[in-house]
Each structure stands twice: as C-alpha cells, then as structure tokens.
Amino acid sequence: xxxxxRWLGVASASALVAASLVTGxxxxxxxxxxxxxxxxxxxxxxxxxVKLLASSAGGTLDPQVNYTLQYWQLYQATYxxxxxxxxxxxxxxxxxxxxxxxxxxKVTNGGKTYTFVLRKGxxxxxxxxxxxxxVQASFQRLFKVANPNAGSWYAGIVGASACLAKxxxxxxxxxxxxNPSKNIVTINLTAPDAEFLDQLAVPFGSILPxxxxxxxxxxxxxxxxxxxxxxSDNPNTKLVMVRNPYFKVWNAAAQPQxxxxxxxxxFSNTVESEVTMVENGQANWMFDPIPSDRLAELSNKYASQLxxxxxxxxxxxxxxxxxxxxxxxxxxEAVNYAFDKNAAVKLYGGTKLASxxxxxxxxxxxxxxxxxxxxxxxxxxxxxxxxAKAKALVKKSGTAGMxxxxxxxxxxVDLALGQYLQSVLNxxxxxxxxxxxxxxxxxxxxxxxxxxxxxxxxxxxxxYPAASDFLKILLSCSQFHPGSDNSxxxxxxxxxxxxxxxxxxxxxxxxNPTKGNALWAQIDKQIMTKYAPWxxxxxxxxxxxxxxxxxxxxxxxxxxxxxxxxWVK
Amino acid sequence: xxxxxVLILILLSVIVAPFYAHDIAHTNPFTSNLNGTTVISxxxxxxxxxxxxxxxxxxxPIGPTWDFRHYFLGADNQGRDVFARLLYGGRNSLFIGTxxxxxxxxxxxxxxxxxxxxGGVIDWVLSRxxxxxxAFPVYLLAISLSVVLLTSGLNLGPVHVGPxxxxxxxxxxAAVYVPYVARPVRGLTMSLREREFxxxxxxxxxxxxxxxTKEVLPNTLPSVIVFFPLMVAFNMLTESALSFLSIGVQxxxxxxxxxxxxxxxxxxxxxxxxxxxxxxxxxTAVSLNILGDGVRDAFDPKAKLRGAV
Numbered sequence: 001x002x003x004x005x006r007w008l009g010v011a012s013a014s015a016l017v018a019a020s021l022v023t024g025x026x027x028x029x030x031x032x033x034x035x036x037x038x039x040x041x042x043x044x045x046x047x048x049x050v051k052l053l054a055s056s057a058g059g060t061l062d063p064q065v066n067y068t069l070q071y072w073q074l075y076q077a078t079y080x081x082x083x084x085x086x087x088x089x090x091x092x093x094x095x096x097x098x099x100x101x102x103x104x105x106k107v108t109n110g111g112k113t114y115t116f117v118l119r120k121g122x123x124x125x126x127x128x129x130x131x132x133x134x135v136q137a138s139f140q141r142l143f144k145v146a147n148p149n150a151g152s153w154y155a156g157i158v159g160a161s162a163c164l165a166k167x168x169x170x171x172x173x174x175x176x177x178x179n180p181s182k183n184i185v186t187i188n189l190t191a192p193d194a195e196f197l198d199q200l201a202v203p204f205g206s207i208l209p210x211x212x213x214x215x216x217x218x219x220x221x222x223x224x225x226x227x228x229x230x231x232s233d234n235p236n237t238k239l240v241m242v243r244n245p246y247f248k249v250w251n252a253a254a255q256p257q258x259x260x261x262x263x264x265x266x267f268s269n270t271v272e273s274e275v276t277m278v279e280n281g282q283a284n285w286m287f288d289p290i291p292s293d294r295l296a297e298l299s300n301k302y303a304s305q306l307x308x309x310x311x312x313x314x315x316x317x318x319x320x321x322x323x324x325x326x327x328x329x330x331x332x333e334a335v336n337y338a339f340d341k342n343a344a345v346k347l348y349g350g351t352k353l354a355s356x357x358x359x360x361x362x363x364x365x366x367x368x369x370x371x372x373x374x375x376x377x378x379x380x381x382x383x384x385x386x387x388a389k390a391k392a393l394v395k396k397s398g399t400a401g402m403x404x405x406x407x408x409x410x411x412x413v414d415l416a417l418g419q420y421l422q423s424v425l426n427x428x429x430x431x432x433x434x435x436x437x438x439x440x441x442x443x444x445x446x447x448x449x450x451x452x453x454x455x456x457x458x459x460x461x462x463x464y465p466a467a468s469d470f471l472k473i474l475l476s477c478s479q480f481h482p483g484s485d486n487s488x489x490x491x492x493x494x495x496x497x498x499x500x501x502x503x504x505x506x507x508x509x510x511x512n513p514t515k516g517n518a519l520w521a522q523i524d525k526q527i528m529t530k531y532a533p534w535x536x537x538x539x540x541x542x543x544x545x546x547x548x549x550x551x552x553x554x555x556x557x558x559x560x561x562x563x564x565x566x567w568v569k
Numbered sequence: 570x571x572x573x574x575v576l577i578l579i580l581l582s583v584i585v586a587p588f589y590a591h592d593i594a595h596t597n598p599f600t601s602n603l604n605g606t607t608v609i610s611x612x613x614x615x616x617x618x619x620x621x622x623x624x625x626x627x628x629x630p631i632g633p634t635w636d637f638r639h640y641f642l643g644a645d646n647q648g649r650d651v652f653a654r655l656l657y658g659g660r661n662s663l664f665i666g667t668x669x670x671x672x673x674x675x676x677x678x679x680x681x682x683x684x685x686x687x688g689g690v691i692d693w694v695l696s697r698x699x700x701x702x703x704a705f706p707v708y709l710l711a712i713s714l715s716v717v718l719l720t721s722g723l724n725l726g727p728v729h730v731g732p733x734x735x736x737x738x739x740x741x742x743a744a745v746y747v748p749y750v751a752r753p754v755r756g757l758t759m760s761l762r763e764r765e766f767x768x769x770x771x772x773x774x775x776x777x778x779x780x781x782t783k784e785v786l787p788n789t790l791p792s793v794i795v796f797f798p799l800m801v802a803f804n805m806l807t808e809s810a811l812s813f814l815s816i817g818v819q820x821x822x823x824x825x826x827x828x829x830x831x832x833x834x835x836x837x838x839x840x841x842x843x844x845x846x847x848x849x850x851x852x853t854a855v856s857l858n859i860l861g862d863g864v865r866d867a868f869d870p871k872a873k874l875r876g877a878v
Contacts, residue, residue, distance in 0.1 A: 272837075292646070293837040295627030296620040303623045343603035347646065350619050350628045405732075410815055412834040416646050419820050423601035423647070426821075433733040435719070436815045543626070 036095060037088050038253040039554065039565060048568035050260040050550075053274040054287040057235035057267050062217045063203040063224070064141055067148050069461070069560065070287055072203050074265065076556075077258055077564035078241065079224040081205035082116050082135065082185065083197055084254045085558040087565075093556035094465055096197050099254035100130065100207055100225065101185075104197075111192030111510060116185045123246035124209050125229035132178035135185045137210035143170040144214030153199040158188040168214070194509040198464040227258040227564055239265040258564030259552065275545065278305075284550045284566060290543055292412060295349050298545060307544040308352070309555050312362045314470070315348070315459040317421060317535035318446065318490035325399035325430070326454060332532040334397065335455075336374035338390035338428045339421065341382050344537040347416045354538040356382040360470050360524050362539045366513075367467030367505075367520030373529045390428045400429035407446050407456040409439045417457050417537070425455075444485040449492065458490060459540075464558070466509075467520035472502045475527055491533035498523060572859035579853055583663060586656035593637055594650050598657055599821040602648035607631065607639045616640070616648040629838050642841050645831045651842050658823035658846060663853070665739050665817075665824065666805030672743035673800055677750035678793045682785055684751070685758025686777070696755070699748035707745050711807060714741045715816035733819040738811055742804045749803075750796050757789050791868040798864055802857035809850055825850050 058070035063079050066072070076087065084099040086092050098104050100122060105114040122130045143150050143163035151164055163170035177186045189196065199205065208222050221230035227247045231240040241263040249257050266283065274286040275294045279302065290298060298306055319326035319335065326332050341356030348354040355363070358372035370380040377383035394400050404425050408418025418434050425432035437445055446456040463469050473479055477494035481487040501523050508516035527533065544561050546553060551567035590598055605616040609631075620627045630644040641652040684695040702710070718737050723730040730736050761767055761784075770780050811817030812826025813833075820827065825846035832843025 291834060292627060293629075293835050293839075296622070296629055297837065298623075299620055299626035300623035306624060306626070308624065308626070340604065343601070346603050346617050346619075346628045349626060352625045353627075412646075415815075416834075419647055420601045420603065423599075423821060427600065433731070434820050435732070 036086065036097075036253065037092050038086070038251075039088060039256045041249075041252070041257045045259050045552065045567040045569050047259070047261050049262040049264060050285075050563065050566050050568055051283040052263065052265040052285050052287060052563060053269050053277060053283045054265055054267055055269060055271055055274070057233075057239065060216050060218050061221060061230060061233050061239075062145065063206040063222070064138070064145050064147050064208070065216045066203070073287075073560055073563055074239070074241065074263075075203040075206065076226075076559050076562060077228045077255075077263070078226040078230060078244075079203060079206035079208075080226055080255055081200050081202075081207060082118075083201045083205075085201050085556065086253045087256050087554075087556060087562055088253070089554045089556065091557060093558050095253075096201050097253045098251060099201075100135075105187075109188070112189045114187045114189075114196065116187070118183045118185060119250055120183060122225055122250060124223040124225055125244040125246060126209070126223040127246055128209055128223070130207060130225060131210075132180050132183055132185050134210045135207050136172070136176050136178045137212070138205075138207045139176045139187075140170045140172055141208065141212060141214055142204065143167045143172075145216055147204055149199070149204060153195075153204070156189045156191060156193050156196070158190055160190075192510050194506060195464065195466050195468070198466065202463065226255055228263060236268060238267060241265075256565070259567050259569070260564065263563055278545050278547045281547045281549065283547060284568060285544065285546050285561065285563070289413075290545055292349055295353075295543075298543075302545070302548075305546050305548060305550075307546070307553055307555060307561075309542045309544070309557075309560075310364070311461065311540055311542050312365050312465060312557070313459060313461040313540055314357060314360060314362050315344070315354075315417075315457075315537045315540060316360075317455060317537065318458055319455050319533055319535070320449075320453060320490075320492055321531070321533050322449070322492045323452060323454060325397070325402045325404065328397045328399055329532065330393045330397035331399045333374060334390040334393035334428055335425070336532050336535050337386045337393065338424050339535050339537070340385040340424075341537055342384065343420060344417055347420060348413055348538060348540060352541075353543070354540045357536045357539050358382055359528055359536055360475070360534065361467055361520070362462075362470075365462070365467065365470070366465055367471075367517040367524060369518075369521035369525070371525050371529075374532070387427065394429045402430055404430045404432045404454050405435055406432055407435045407437060407442060407453050409442045409457065410436045411439055414439075414457050421455070421457065446490055447487040448485050449482040449487065453490075456490065467517060467524070468502065468506060468509075471520060471523055471527070472506070475533065476502055493527070493531065493533040495531065498526060501526075572856040572863070575852060575856045576860065579659060579849070579856075580663065583656050583659035586653065586660055589637075589656055590650070590653040594639070594641070594653050596650040596653055598649050598653040598823065600649070602644075605648050607634070609634055609636075609639065616644045617646075630835065630842075632839055633841050642845050643839055645828070645839075645842050646835060647831075651828070651845065654823045654828055655825070655845050655849065658825045658828050659849060659853075661735060661818050661822060661824040662805050662808055662826070662850070663801075665735060665742065665808045666801045669739045669743040669746075669804045669808075670797055670800035672739065673746045673804065674750055674793050674797050676743065677747045678754055678786075678789060680747065681751040681754025682758045682781055682789060685755040686762055686781060686785060688759070688762075692755070695751075699751055702745065703748040703752075705745075707807070708810060711741055711745050711811055712814065712816060714744070715811055715814075719816055719819070733822070735818065735822070738808055738817045742807050742811075745807070746800060746803060750793065750800065753792060753796075754789050757792055758785055761785055761788055795861065795865040795868055798857045798861035802854045802861070805857070806850065806854055809846075 058068040060066050063075050080099045082101040083096050086095040086097050101116040102119050105116045107114055118132050142154055144167050157175040159172040159175035175188055212222055219233040228241040229244045231242045233239045271288045271291050277283045278286050319332050345354045345356055361368045372380050372382050375383050376386040406418050406422050408414050415436055422432040422434045445451055446453045475493050477499050479489040480492050480494050505516050505519040552565050554562040554565045590596055606613050616631050617628050631640055632643040634640050640650050643651050645651055680695055684692040719732050722732045770784055808817050809826030812824045813830045818824040818827050828846040829843045835842050
C-alpha cells in the first residue's frame with residue numbers, strides 16, 4: 001500500500017494459522033496466540049483530549065472503502081471485525097486474535113469453511129446489539145460499496161462472483177451463512193486461502209449495523225463497536241472521536257480500553273507548522289512524515305520525543321519492461337548497477353532512517369533471504385554502484401541516447417530521488433527528463449500503460465506480513481491490467497513460469513510454511529537476478545514525533561501508533 | 570542609470586556562469602553530487618553532512634563557505650553548488666523573460682494594430698479572444714497550460730517542442746500576456762486611424778499594408794518599447810512562479826524559480842538556497858521596472874505627469 005493511499009499487506013501470522021488448520025486434523029481450531037500479551041489499563045491516566053495533526057483529511061470515513069494508513073490507524077479504536085490483529089507493541093502485533101468472535105474460527109472442509117461463534121451482548125455505538133445478521137450484511141456490503149479489494153481478497157467467498165457481477169443485489173448465498181439461534185457465522189470459500197484471516201482482521205472486515213446503506217458513506221460516521229466512535233468529520237477542519245458509551249472490554253488484546261476522553265485529528269496545517277505545534281505542545285502527534293530540514297533539529301533537541309520504528313516497506317524504481325529502453329534486460333541491469341542506493345538513503349534522511357536494499361522483500365519479512373546483485377562488490381550486503389559496468393551495458397544494449405521520462409511525486413523526498421535518478425540516467429548515456437506529478441495523481445498515473453511511463457519512483461508498504469503481498473501483488477501476471485489506473489504491477493512484468501512458482505508457494509504456505517517461504521525467497525532472487533524489473537532502493541523507517549507530556553506510546557507493527565493508548569493525563 | 574548598471578552587472582555575471590562553474594568552482598551544477606566532497610579551511614568534508622548529534626537523524630547539505638572556489642553559497646539537497654546554479658539559473662530566467670517579452674510584444678503589436686486599424690469583424694473577433702484570455706487569472710491560465718504541455722510537449726503540425734524545452738515556458742508566458750500589451754496598442758491604433766495623416770494616406774489610395782507599416786507602426790512602436798522592460802520583469806516573475814511550482818524550467822536545468830523550489834525543503838537549515846535567488850529576482854525586477862519608467866519618460870515625457878504607462 002502507499003503511505004497515504006496505503007496498500008496494507010496482511011501478514012504471515014494467518015498463514016501459519018491456516019497452515020496449522022490445513023495440515024492438522026480438519027476441524028481444528030485456529031491456533032494463533034489467543035492468549036498472550038495485552039495492554040494493561042491504568043485508569044489514573046484516563047481523560048483529556050488527544051490532538052493529532054494531518055495536512056489533509058484521509059478521504060471517506062467509511063471503513064469498508066477507505067484504504068489509507070491515516071484512517072486505518074483511527075479505525076483500530078472505532079471498529080472491530082470477527083478477528084483482529086493484537087493491539088500491542090512489537091512483533092506480537094502481527095498475531096491474530098478473536099475480536100467479535102468468541103474464539104478463532106473452527107476450520108473444516110479442507111480449509112474452505114470457517115465457523116465463528118459471535119460474542120453475545122456487544123453493542124454498536126448507537127445502542128443496537130450486534131447480531132449475526134449484521135455480520136452477514138457487512139460481508140455483502142463489501143461488494144455493494146465496491147471495496148478496493150473485493151475482487152481479490154474477498155473474491156474467494158462462495159457467491160462472490162455473483163456479487164462482483166451485480167453488487168447491488170449481493171447476497172453471498174452459500175458464502176456467508178448465519179445461524180441466529182446459535183449465534184454462528186459460517187464462511188465458505190471456493191478454495192483454501194492462507195491469508196483469509198489476515199484479510200478479515202483489517203478494517204475492511206469491520207462489522208457494521210445491517211441497516212448501513214450499501215454505498216460509500218463519505219463523511220457520515222457509521223456506528224461501530226470500538227472503544228471510540230466518530231462524532232463528526234469536516235475534511236476542512238477536523239475529525240472528532242469520542243468514547244463509545246456502550247463499549248465494554250471483552251478482549252483487551254483485540255480492543256483495549258482507550259485513555260483520552262476525546263481524540264481530534266486536525267487538518268489543513270502545513271507539515272512545517274505541524275512540527276512546530278508538536279514542539280510547542282499545541283498538539284500531541286503529527287501523522288505526516290517529518291520534513292527533512294527539521295530532522296536534525298528534532299534529533300538534537302527532542303530526542304526523547306521521537307520514536308523510530310522499522311517498517312516492512314520497500315522504496316523502489318519500477319522500470320516498464322514492455323517499452324523501450326527498459327524492455328531490454330541489459331538496460332535494466334545497467335540502471336541497477338548505476339543507481340547508488342547509499343545516495344538514495346541520504347536523500348531519505350540518512351542511515352539511521354533507511355537501509356539500502358537489493359531485493360523486493362524487506363528484511364524480517366516472511367521469505368526474506370538476503371542477497372545483492374548488481375553492485376560493485378560481491379556478497380549479500382550492498383557495497384556501491386558500478387558506473388563503468390553500467391555504461392558498458394547501456395552501450396551493449398543499443399539503447400544509448402534514448403529519451404527516458406522519469407515520473408516522480410512532487411513531495412520533497414520523492415522529487416529528490418527523481419532528480420537523482422535523472423542524473424544517473426544522463427550519466428550512463430540516456431537523455432532523461434523528469435515529470436513531477438502530485439502524489440494524488442502519480443501513483444495511478446504510473447500504473448496506466450496508456451501513459452507510456454518508462455520509469456518511475458514508487459514505494460510499497462505491507463498490508464500484512466506475507467511474501468505474496470509483495471511478490472504476487474506487485475509482480476505477477478494477474479496484477480497487470482493494461483490500460484487501467486489500477487494495475488499495481490507497475491513494471492508490467494509477467495512471467496508464466498514465475499507465476500506458477502508463486503501459486504505453488506501459496507499452496508505450500510497452507511501445508512508447509514517453511515518450504516513455502518523458502519520458495520518465496522527463491523522467487524524474490526529469481527525476479528531480481530534474472531529479470532531485474534525494479535531497482536530496489538531502500539527499506540525506510542518511520543518516525544513518530546509526540547509532544548512533551550504525551551505518554552504511553554505503543555507501536556503496532558501492523559497498524560503503527562495506537563492513538564487511543566496515548567496518555568495526556 | 571543605476572538600474573541599467575545593475576542590470577548590466579547581473580547580465581555579465583550570468584554570462585560568465587560556465588567559466589565560473591568549470592574554471593573556478595570546478596563543479597557541474599546539473600549533476601547530482603550526493604557523495605561529493607569539498608574543502609573548508611584545508612579540511613576535506615562531505616557536501617552532504619550526516620547529523621552526528623542526538624539520534625543522528627537527517628543529512629544536511631553544506632552551508633555557505635563564502636569562498637568562491639568551494640560552494641560559495643553552499644549546496645542544495647542534490648549536493649550541487651548553489652552559486653553556480655544561481656548564475657546558470659539567471660541565464661534561463663533572463664532568457665525566458667526577455668524572449669517571451671519579445672514574442673509577447675511582437676504578437677501583441679501586430680494583433681493590436683490589426684484590430685484597431687481594420688475594426689469591424691476583425692476587431693470583434695480579436696477583442697473577444699483578448700477578453701477570453703484576459704478573463705482567466707494569468708497564473709491560473711499559465712499553470713493550466715504548463716501542466717498540460719509539460720507531460721506531452723507541444724505538437725503543432727511539424728513543430729514539436731519537447732516537455733523539457735525552455736521554449737515551452739517561453740511560449741506559455743508570452744501567450745498569457747498578449748492581451749496586456751495588445752489592448753493599449755489597439756486603442757492607440759484606433760485613435761491614430763482617425764488622425765489626419767492616416768486619413769490622408771487612405772484618401773491617396775495607399776494600401777493597408779503600407780499604412781500599417783509606414784504610418785501606424787512607427788507611431789505605436791514607442792508604446793510597445795515602453796512596455797518591453799516591464800514585460801521582461803512580468804515574464805521573469807511569472808517564469809519564477811511556474812518554476813517554483815515545478816511547471817516551468819525542468820530539472821536539471823535551473824532558473825531562479827526552480828532554485829527557490831529546491832530551497833523550500835531546506836528553509837530551516839540552509840535558507841540561502843531559497844534566499845539567494847529570491848534576492849536576485851527582486852533586484853532584477855526592481856531594476857527592470859525602474860528602467861521601464863526611464864524608457865517611458867524618454868519616449869513620452871507627458872506620461873511622467875500622468876504617472877502611468
């Protein structure tokens with residue numbers, strides 16, 4: 001996902017769960033840690049108003065439509081699914097725990113049937129009791145509102161194809177079956193899916209009242225079950241969250257009690273003013289990345305208020321393998337040899353904020369096995385560019401002198417990377433021009449083959465920790481849609497043999513995750529060393545800057561800072 | 570005279586930009602230099618300096634050394650010599666301002682004279698076109714044209730102007746200011762057309778072409794010349810604004826507007842990157858305006874009393 005319009009990867013925790021379910025006796029209970037760490041509530045810190053800052057609103061407030069990190073962070077405290085990611089700091093935040101469901105589902109029918117028992121007595125923020133009918137309606141609504149991933153993540157539910165064809169009349173007959181008397185929800189899939197629980201644990205899987213209209217609700221708040229509810233949303237001024245009067249803790253690991261009485265996200269500040277406001281204690285936290293010219297100041301004067309977190313993300317250069325000059329493998333290798341990843345790290349903010357990378361999967365990710373091709377030295381750690389070799393490859397490829405258009409976003413870091421790439425391309429024999437486009441436009445523009453984009457700067461943040469979220473989503477044939485703005489395989493890379501291996505790896509994840517991840521590692525290496533459709537640049541870190549006096553910073557690896565856990569008292 | 574002197578000084582300094590870059594600073598101002606080094610007080614230091622204090626976050630370009638041989642005004646975030654880019658940027662800003670002013674004044678003079686002299690349908694059509702163009706806020710129109718043309722370039726029959734060409738901002742800026750000059754020329758021509766010497770020429774059977782070139786043009790030219798330095802200033806400011814918005818001069822080429830844009834992300838740490846081109850724009854624009862006033866006074870002493878062009 002993108003940072004603002006974010007494609008979140010859903011993680012391997014559920015793959016492990018699914019594997020245990022499929023390999024074990026059919027009818028097994030999902031076995032992720034349903035007991036484990038949870039946040040301990042300290043009532044003495046309850047109260048006050050948390051003020052969050054963002055340069056702009058994050059779009060629609062509808063949790064089944066919105067795909068931005070900005071609001072996904074807020075949805076953690078306002079909505080619940082049948083399952084959710086554990087709300088804690090650290091690696092445990094990738095665990096899937098039962099949320100509105102009493103326990104993790106019983107999986108039967110060879111991994112194709114998930115049976116949940118819904119908790120009793122939970123109420124929405126409008127006072128209405130949550131029933132299995134609400135669960136069924138929420139799944140139907142995913143298709144009615146044209147959820148961004150309805151055609152991929154949820155297309156495996158029985159009846160989904162009819163819903164995709166005629167969303168307005170979606171019933172998911174045979175797909176989501178409910179038994180009101182026993183409070184049971186059964187979800188039937190057309191095939192086993194190792195990542196299905198992950199996909200239920202993200203905000204798209206939120207359970208909403210059955211009466212919620214089947215269209216994008218825009219700025220109108222929809223009642224939820226979380227510790228907080230949205231009170232009002234004015235995209236020009238602020239978004240207000242207040243306590244849900246009907247909330248009672250049922251599983252602190254899934255939905256802990258929050259601390260502030262009110263959470264406000266205030267819009268329309270410049271990023272520079274956001275930094276100053278947090279410095280002065282006028283706000284508690286800023287969503288936007290800290291501008292590079294303030295990093296040293298904050299690093300030196302406000303070190304105790306900064307939190308630097310490793311992200312599972314890769315910033316990369318996508319080369320269009322279908323048009324000149326990058327339909328030539330030698331040309332792609334040349335750019336890989338010439339581009340100095342250490343220089344890119346400097347542009348991002350230095351070695352404390354990013355690490356150079358030569359591969360698609362980020363470190364620590366399932367399937368990650370370090371390697372580094374296309375560099376001056378050898379070994380798995382990047383040693384620097386080889387400009388002489390790059391020039392020779394360009395000459396050998398017969399593409400020297402060609403015009404190349406670099407498309408980058410206009411924000412400071414992306415534009416600087418684009419300028420640097422332009423300089424590199426010129427230095428190895430191309431005639432490069434830079435096309436800076438607004439971040440709102442660029443991401444879709446570079447996906448559409450009609451725009452004939454040759455090379456572009458972009459990045460990917462995980463939805464959940466699974467190798468497929470990078471390799472299959474970004475580089476498989478099924479994700480390349482010529483002429484569409486939603487063709488996330490930006491390079492247009494399609495290799496049937498690798499696709500078959502990806503499918504094999506996915507199947508292996510159901511039965512033997514270790515072997516599955518080993519195969520993903522091979523695929524990662526093959527794509528880069530044999531085909532080089534990307535120039536991987538670096539893996540970034542995220543800085544959260546909180547004001548003095550703001551306490552209890554908790555960082556979930558899945559959804560980042562837990563806003564409702566901040567102390568202002 | 571002072572204004573003229575300042576302008577000549579600026580012109581000379583931007584002309585020697587290549588000499589400064591290659592022979593004094595030994596730098597290429599159009600290539601990223603992220604791993605480069607320079608010398609300060611005999612010490613070799615990186616051009617982009619990693620922060621070593623606190624948490625060690627951030628990388629900051631080197632600041633002004635006030636040494637013409639080594640990053641006089643410091644470096645930008647690509648590690649390029651700001652002073653060398655300032656000189657090269659001045660070349661582009663002045664070139665675009667001047668050439669677009671020549672095109673603008675030339676086209677405006679021709680259209681204004683045609684509308685004013687022929688009147689009728691020709692006047693109506695041309696005047697409405699001026700009205701339409703002038704109805705748009707100048708910057709909004711220029712930004713719209715730039716956004717469209719910068720992605721695909723300008724293709725008019727056999728004429729192709731690439732997206733990165735300097736001729737794109739020149740043509741755009743010239744076009745948006747044509748009504749500004751053409752309307753006064755039209756009014757002046759309409760007034761001239763009623764004068765005895767024109768009526769006499771018409772009565773004696775002189776052709777329209779002859780009347781326009783031999784009678785009308787010499788009498789409208791002083792007004793156009795008075796406009797010229799002002800248009801250079803206007804156009805230079807417009808170019809700077811477009812370049813600041815990344816839709817004027819395209820990198821790695823520089824103009825004063827692009828350098829201000831480069832410096833925007835460095836305002837807190839390296840303000841000179843944005844300040845230096847800003848100061849140059851102010852000095853040049855003020856000098857051109859004063860020069861414009863002088864030219865006006867020289868051509869039309871009565872206007873001095875009116876206090877207007």
